[in-house]
Amino acid sequence: MSTTLTLSSKYQIAIPKEVRERLGLIAGQKIQLVTYGDRIELLPQRDIRQMRGFLSGIDTTVPRDDDRI
Numbered sequence: 001m002s003t004t005l006t007l008s009s010k011y012q013i014a015i016p017k018e019v020r021e022r023l024g025l026i027a028g029q030k031i032q033l034v035t036y037g038d039r040i041e042l043l044p045q046r047d048i049r050q051m052r053g054f055l056s057g058i059d060t061t062v063p064r065d066d067d068r069i
Helices: 017-023
Strands: 031-036 039-044
Touching: none
Parallel strands: none
Antiparallel strands: 031 039
16 A cells, blocks of 8 residues: 655644554554654554454464574
């Protein structure tokens, strides 16, 4: 998904409603800003209780090189 935003004169952006709803964002929620070179990522901070079970069903097998067995 790609969305174009406009930076206001106060250096603020508005997150479109479609994105807020898709990610379950709520007013007042903390969002972490991470920069990678010339890129910005916004990561919603979640309550630790919401994280329970988020790794459920993850594949824990790791391919190993023959010399690492």
